[in-house]
Amino acid sequence: MDVVSPELNSLLPDEIMDTEAIEDVPHSAAQSEASLDMVVPMETEVPMPSENVSVSTDSTLSVSPGSQPSSLVSTSSPLLTIKPALATSMATTKTTDSVTGTTVSPSGLQKPTTQFAISPANHQIILNKVASSQATEAAKSVGTPPQIIKQEGQKLLVTAIGKSGQPIVLQLPHTGSKPGVSQTSGDTKLQTPQFKVLTIGGRSELKPMVVSPGNQVTTLQAQQLKTVQIPKKTPASSAAPIKFIITKTVNSKGLSPQTPVTPVIQGRVLTQTSPVMTSKTITLSEPHSSSIQTIPGKKIAISPLKTPSKNIKPVQSVPVAGVGGSQFKTIIPLAAQPNVQQIQVPGSRFHYVRLVTATTASSTGQPSVSNTSSVQTGKPVVVSTGAVRMSVPVVPAQTVKQVAPKPLTSATQVVTTTQTQQRLIMPATPLPQIQSGFTNLPTVGYTVVPAQYVTQIQQSPFVTLASSSSFPPSGAVQSQAKLPLNGVSAAETTSRPRKPCNCTKSQCLKLYCDCFANGEFCNNCNCNNCFNNLEHETERLKAIKTCLDRNPEAFKPKIGKGKEGESDRRHSKGCNCKRSGCLKNYCECYEAKIMCSSICKCIGCKNFEESPERKTLMHLADAAEVRVQQQTAAKTKLSSQISDLLMRTTPVISSGGGRLPYTFVTKEVLEATCECLLEQAKKAEQTRQPQADAERVILEEFGHCLMSIISSAGKAKVDCASINC
DNA sequence: GAGTTTGAAACT
């Protein structure tokens, strides 16, 4: 029996994942071994490089929320028992629980390096297994991963766990805890009396791993246990309050030298929706939709299946209930070479991309629609080597749009989108959790990829995003995506046309670089020695982390809403201008076309509402802009008319077999033409027609004149030819 | 296009 304590659910951070329904349970083949030094900023989930707990695709998840879905309450220090099916395989891998630094050693062979975070707010538990020593070192460098415990929502997030074919069981024993294993934050105090026991897989094979969160074991024991079993291949009822998000963990090639064969790791997030919490939708759809079933046994069994291929959900969109409301996540696994799963957080500027290196993955996605939202899974993501897992900071999304599930012939995936377009990977909010998560992140396998880049990545044949999905395949990887997304042009998707940077010394890895600061990859830039690309993923991630360490809001938009709403946009930090009077583009406020505010520390500011200089400047700017627009429109219209005329006269000209006699454009003809045009202008002026109309009339007259000239010339030429002149 | 100015970012 595999049991996961309900506390874990409660402990899971809201931001990380919120799911309401479990649809698909992929097999997880997890391997621990992360070699990469990549740090992913802003991940709520701590990726487990080596191993992830995955719900096997084959297996159906049966969740018995019991009568009380909300009953899943995280206890402060739940006992967590993880049982890897094959303990022997675990030897090379280290498992770490994100929970307050508790470490789990599977089969006792490995160091306890696992860390898992528990967010009491959502009752979520994130289990991250850090297999590789490298990962642990990275974690060390980052610092001890914080435990996140939130009691509000009841969510269980389980990521990364054992190798494929080796189920990992999370168990919450009533009694027993390893001393000193876990830390409990003060948040853990808030514990709900009830437990949920999740059993995954339910293989007899499984060897128990015990993770004891530590301090408050006794309390947990006292609490009620609910066990939910997820039988393999059993359909899950949507009604089940518990949601599972399964994320596929990745095995990186080089990551684990020790284990040459890297199983695909699938991770899933299990979230239980509490009545209190705003619901978030999680869509994990297996090809054959698995339904969540409540099992009287009150056990949830999550069994990673050995068969890796079946239901890996390429895309996961998870609405997450956050403080501000529901938050939405979209995880899109991107195919091709690095398997990439994209996680979109509405409002965020970054796309989280999860690079999955799965050796094998195959599944035919069947669209399944959950009541609230659904994520369709397409074909399984092909796992190549280094597995990268990205957790996404969740930004509260006001509304979530769900994409109707499509049958996926290919690796098509439906992506749910929020009203806002997908953007971000960086948390809109300061997201301390992200940072913490970031620090916690195993350095391996994570990357933050700009949206455009994701689009580029999608070129890979494996994953085709549905039309609804925002990422159309693009041609060149580095080329900036300009293809329409969701029917929206790329230009529309991006708030502004990005200017190419010209960085020379920063390697485009500092905020000096606008591309980097905007969370974008350099593309078609003029920079030198650019590291802001996928080729320098590691450096880039480090740079991102550094920036976030320095300023957690470094990637937040500087221009935010003021107190009074959108009309009150203002610079988040204020400017510090001294010499520009805040009336040049040096000033970030002026550049953003907003007034300086009280938080600005500028000297000699002239960028305020009543400023005459500003008014003059703005007036001039507006006038110039209007002028430019008019000129552009006039040019366009004139050129179109000319081309139209040429098209019409072409037969005449061609019939003549030669060029028209330019001598026809004599001084007299020009004067006559000008008079015609002036006459039209006078008429327009007398009738007080609008400028646009006047221009149109004049241009039309000009066209008529041209027609007459060309026609006359053509006739003359024909006549001349007929008389051999 | 080269050089200067400017202020944010980075550094100490």
Place this chain on the structure above:
DNA sequence: CAGTTTCAAACTC
């Protein structure tokens, strides 16, 4: 946190 340096964009010529 303040002062200084670095950096790249904005600007001028």
